[in-house]
Amino acid sequence: MVDVQTTNQITGNRKWWALATVMVTMFFASMNQTIVSTAIPTIVGDLQGFTLYAWIFSAYMMTTAITVPIYGKLSDVYGRKPFYIFGLIVFGVGSVICGQVNTMQELILARGLQGIGAGALISMPRATIGDIFNPRERGRWMGMVGAVFGLSSIAGPVIGGWITETFSWHWIFYISLPFVLIALIGVMLFLPKVKASKEVKVDWIGSALLIIGLIPILMGFTLAGSEYGWTSPFIIAMFVIGVIVLMLFIKYERNISDPIITPVLFKNRIFSTSLILGILLSMAMFGSVMFLPLFIQGVIGLNPTDSGLVMSSMMISFIVGSVISGQIMTRTGKYRLLSHISAAAIVLSTSLFMTMDINTGYPTVIKYLIILGLGVGCMMPLLNIAVQNAFPYRIMGTVNATQQFVSSLGGVIAAPIFGSILNWGFDTRLSYVLSEKTRKLIGSISELDPQTLLTDHAQQAIAERFIQLGPAGEVMYIELLQAVKVSLTAGISYLFTLGLVFAVLCFIGTFFLPERTLQGDEYYSDSTE
Incomplete structure (x- = not known):
């Protein structure tokens, strides 16, 4: 012992x-x-x-x-x-x-x-x-x-x-x-x-205030730019609530x-x-x-x-x-x-x-x-x-x-x-480098992102969908991969x-x-x- x-x-x-x-x-x-x-x-x-x-x-x-x-x-x-x-x-x-x-x-x-x-x-x-x-x-x-x-x-x-x-x-x-x-x-x-x-x-009170204050701020940073815009009311509210609680935390900790x-x-x-x-x-x-x-x-x-x-x-x-x-x-x-x-x-x-x-x-x-x-x-x-x-x-x-x-x-x-x-x-560069013809062809495939490059399975799946688009599909697919890399x-x-x-x-x-x-x-x- x-x-x-x-x-x-x-x-x-x-x-x-x-x-x-x-x-x-x-x-x-x-x-x-x-x-x-x-x-x-x-x-x-x-x-x-x-x-x-x-x-x-x-x-x-x-x-x-x-x-x-x-x-x-x-x-x-x-x-x-x-x-x-x-x-x-x-x-x-x-x-x-x-x-x-x-x-x-x-x-x-x-x-x-x-x-x-x-x-x-x-x-x-x-x-x-x-x-x-x-x-x-x-x-x-x-x-x-x-x-x-x-x-x-x-x-x-x-x-x-x-x-x-x-x-x-x-x-x-x-x-x-x-x-x-x-x-x-x-x-x-x-x-x-x-x-x-x-x-x-x-x-324990200080610990609780710290957690309650940090969670909305960290959630705000995490959700902003993906799920919500940085200036959306939800994100602003998250930041405001977090700051108010953290101010209470600081005041409490001092006393x-x-x-x-x-x-x-x-x-x-x-x-x-x-x-x-x-x-x-x-x-x-x-x-x-x-x-x-x-x-x-x-x-x-x-x-x-x-x-x-x-x-x-x-x-x-x-x-x-x-x-x-x-x-x-x-x-x-x-x-x-x-x-x-x-x-x-x-x-x-x-x-x-x-x-x-x-x-x-x-x-x-x-x-x-x-x-x-x-x-x-x-x-x-x-x-x-x-x-x-x-x-x-x-x-x-x-x-x-x-x-x-x-x-x-x-x-x-x-x-x-x-x-x-x-x-x-x-997203900005992809819309710029793809030809208009290719953009029209891929419009029905789904939203594209870099995961099309990350695994052989993902590449094979999207290649098969391009082939279904016609004779030009293979050329379009090569152009797409290059565009995604760029x-x-x-x-x-x-x-x-x-x-x-x-x-x-x-x-x-x-x-x-x-x-x-x-x-x-x-x-x-x-x-x-």
Whole structure:
């Protein structure tokens, strides 16, 4: 039976087993995402849901973002262990349901359930690293954690592509289940059971206000541009209701002793600047990670397995960037100059992505992904360590969770915006490049979208319908495929243009990031102000 402690700090031999548990958790959680990302084009083609493409990401990120601060706050009081266990179980159940869905709507709901579990799996590992190592040591180990993330991200696309082609995309959701079981065993054996040192009131009212306020805003961003116009009364009402409730949440949090999100955190310049940089970073890279598989498979023409191999080049460079940045921060205790260099690499890669066109080959995409991976790999652990170093150990879970929460909001907001831009860019260019004769012939087929390129089954189905249109059908079909490639390229080009704006803002923001020398073991004295 695990001893009851009054602190989350892990010492002795147990810390290495706890570290291994964190590594396993991060491995399967990140692998799950990369497997899904590679298979998404096939899923979209199979379930006929291109217009709901962004929802697969949004549903997951919405529930993740909402639960992260709650997990973080409670874990500071009751320990990481119970929330690891809860998150792992919910994530596993959600994975099973995802593998059994038959419609896009069912998949979206199941992904939302997965996200509730993922909220714990995202917030707990970083806090657990802080339970084991001081900020100065943490640079090296955060780099190793980044390497594990990178390795899983390399394995994910390859495994996901192979499973999708060999069996069915339904099976990609089951691959995480053995890792869930291993992680559960590690958590139960090696993480301490924490006894609160004082009676703490859980801020359930604040939690409820946060959820009630966020849901309409996130739903508004998700539905705008696809189901409703951005200026429609429904979308405006969603935003207004959400803002009003969040204002009540902020007012309430300022007047209680133990809030779910501590307002005083935002007065710290390192914290507030890192939050802004995290949002800009997630929005800058979102288009690359989310939509590049669509370009690689839909325009270049690679299958899911080869697409995964191309995407893995970013993860290899991510590993290199994480390890290098971790070593530099551990040896120097500094991070500001490194933030400038990392952000500059992200700006460069995003600029290069903008130059891609219908003739771009996969070797070019790989080169651009390597540069992006180096920049992101250096930047992400840097922001985490800078924030952890700025606050006392006793509130580390809250600090980590709040940072992750705000960063997740960036991805949630970016998903529907990028999805709307892709749809608009695709539709606009398609109507322009197709000949009038072809437009008339395809008018009776149905609304066309890039899913006509994503699977052999979809292409065969539309080809058969063109043949029925007469002798010119085959020529028209070839013209259509070329037009769809051109239009998809145009839509994705717009995404990278927007991504470049966020990348440049992120680079500028690094010059406002205060630097504070990373602490050693004195960090655990809790004397930091």
